[in-house]
Amino acid sequence: MEDLAIRPSYTTCAEKEANAGSPKPEKLDETGQSFDIVTQHTRKDTP
Structure with a gap:
């Protein structure tokens, strides 16, 4: 696992924060x- x-x-x-x-791995879109x-x-299961 890379840093x-x-x-x-x-x-x-x-x-x-999103990745924590x-x-x-995720990123935030626009x-x-x-x-x-x-x-x-885009994930649909995020709280």
């Missing part, structure tokens, strides 16, 4: 929704 903190895609606090409790990098779809 996400050193990856440029994970530079914002919001993205780090996530089983797989709408602020949690976006699944693996499937390239």
Whole structure:
């Protein structure tokens, strides 16, 4: 498992927060929704 903190895609606090409790890497899309990098779809199961 690589350190996400050193990856440029994970530079914002919001993205780090999203990944902190996530089983797989995510990023936030422009709408602020949690976006699944693996499937390239906005997750529907986020609280």
